[in-house]
Amino acid sequence: MDDVPSLSLAFLGDAVYAVYIRTFLIKEKPYLKPEQLHREANKLVSARAQSEALLYLKNEGILSPDEWDIAKKARNKSSATRAKNATIKEYRNASGIEALIGWLELHDAQDRIDVLMEKIIERGRDDDE
Numbered sequence: 001m002d003d004v005p006s007l008s009l010a011f012l013g014d015a016v017y018a019v020y021i022r023t024f025l026i027k028e029k030p031y032l033k034p035e036q037l038h039r040e041a042n043k044l045v046s047a048r049a050q051s052e053a054l055l056y057l058k059n060e061g062i063l064s065p066d067e068w069d070i071a072k073k074a075r076n077k078s079s080a081t082r083a084k085n086a087t088i089k090e091y092r093n094a095s096g097i098e099a100l101i102g103w104l105e106l107h108d109a110q111d112r113i114d115v116l117m118e119k120i121i122e123r124g125r126d127d128d129e
Helices: 006-028 034-045 047-059 065-077 088-106 110-128
Strands: none
Touching (some): 006 034, 006 065, 006 088, 034 047, 034 110, 047 065, 088 110
């Protein structure tokens, strides 16, 4: 399982990340209309937000060295394409956090995903204030 390509891990991690955020929003704000939920989710799931989340987790010492290596490897292998509202660097960082989440998912590390996603959501809340 450790030979799964970084971009495949990012593909999986993108889905896990999005479901986690959507689940959080439904629990936190069940009264929002679908278009409002979509806007709220995009604040946390956009390439820019994911890039900021990865750098936050790294700079705060929340990621282990192995986790950072997984994210960094994916970041460096990301394609030259980018999201329409993000820089190439942000897009690559987003691929890094997605790959890490995908790797954790494949290794049945749900507890660790929970910790990382809770930190990301807390940080997002702090930014809103």
